[in-house]
Amino acid sequence: MARNRKGRDISGWLVVDKPAGITSNALVNKVKWAFDAKKAGHAGTLDPEATGVLAVALGEATKTVPFVTDALKAYLFTVRFGQATNTDDAEGEVIAESDARPTDEDIREALAQFTGEIMQVPPQFSAVKIDGQRAYKLAREGEEMELAARPLWVESLSLAERPDADTAVLEMVCGKGGYVRSVARDLGAALGCHGHVVRLRRVWSGPFVASEGVGMERIEDLAKSPEIDNLLIPMEVALDCLPEVRASDEGAARLRNGNPGLVIAQDIEYGEECWASHQGRPVAVGIYRAGELHPSRVFNL
Template sequence: MARRGKTPKGRPVSGWVILDKPVGMGSTDAVAKMKWLFFAQKAGHAGTLDPLASGMLPIALGDATKTVPFVMDGTKTYRFTVRWGAETTTDDTEGPVTNASDLRPTREALEALLTRYRGEISQVPPQFSAIKIEGERAYDLARAGETVEIAARPVTIHRLDIVAEPDAATTVFEAECGKGTYVRSIARDLGRDLGCFGHVVDLRRVQVGGFTEDDLVTLDELMDAADEGLEELSEEQQASGARARVVRFEALDRLLLGTEAALSDLYEVPLSEDQAGRVLSGNPVLLRGRDAPAFCEEAYATGHGRLVAIGSIEQGSFHPKRVFGGRG
């Protein structure tokens, strides 16, 4: 007799929580919190955000975890504040000062230097980063007192602008950059090039891929929505110290974005009911209409307002590569 597979614990809910992560919360902890709140079977994030940073942490639930790579590969926008006059071991406020200077950069010197930090540049990640060195995380080696050599690597900075100068020792920047860029490294290298040293004192991510600040949901909003769905406890249960569980998820689910929200940069193929059935069975379908492309490396198909599949368009037909059976 064939063994039955283990039934996943939780609801088969799918979608994106665009969490406005507070300072102090780790990305892994945030994912665990969302999985618990939504009682989701699966959860994962699209790009780590340091505990000292705030802002956008896209968290995928259920089938949305299959679309995480599309978000990870998208551009990210950060707003960050640099304090001049000191460099630290961590390139932020957590580590001790390693270099100091009384010099402060002028606006003109900064503007002239920023041109060298736009486009594709070579960047050395911070010592305290998640980069793997011979199988171990750089931050684990750094915490153990080891000085590790991290190789420079190419990263792309699409935009780097000054947005405010609160005082002579502080500059606020906004950077739009590609995958793998470290804002702390930008602050460190700017400070070294200017001869005044610098480190990040505040960091907020405001955009990831196609997600914008309008999509952000705070932890307080999520907790309030969870409270709306709490079970009612009897006096006996309350007296025994029992904790109410979330049993109605309508308010929470309204805060989710659809799974297809991660695919805004791809071509959308709307399907009829018959076509959706064929695609869900793994079969290609012929696209009709003069505006339909003949070829497209990546596209997604929708039917009745939900995501059906991700695939490619070849010779005027959509070929599914990944099918979505849950709620999109």
């Protein structure tokens, strides 16, 4: 017999402005504890020393995680020129050095090759799986791996600031699966001077913005209290990328049972993915066909 999960049936999104020094999984566990929630997940890992948007989904909102994960994201990060590290960030060991330093114009010209559809090799210290094991675990054991390049869509990549000759602040908007550390490493290689990330902040992710995020201190202060629920964002915010249709009473009942249900739709094309609401609450995500929504995800609210 399956064991019942402890905790509350609570659903919604919490946008956390993640501080440096905590892993994404540890932060999710802390949020889950603070809300006494049965289920929690997040939409995209940040490195322990990175800051910014970590969107945490509770309850039924975990079913909308892919829509945030697939959305564009923006990062502001600082590259240190003149050094390469084995982790491609400031936490690793320096493995190569150079006295060369690029000009602003050198950087802007080099950035052009990192926009659009690019192929990117993940860092050696990453969560990519190699024969069932995480690359970072193998790297810690001293193994060097041939990691396959992966496609990444980079919407834009620009020079935001040049504090000094050794560093440059870059802003990047990209799709899912991107490694900012790889961008810094490959940019340094392209400029002939080496490079690694010394500071990284995720400014926004899909509909969620860091400036509107909640700090860990606030979460800890309100933990286990009734007031903490006021921090949640409705789960349907994650569905902003999809058009909305409205289910009839009968249609909503059928959708909740995983069957196609009647919906009222405007300007929705046959075969288009959308989400259905009923009495102001999300019911399902699915494919619209001839007046019905054929569900792929059903929300038990």
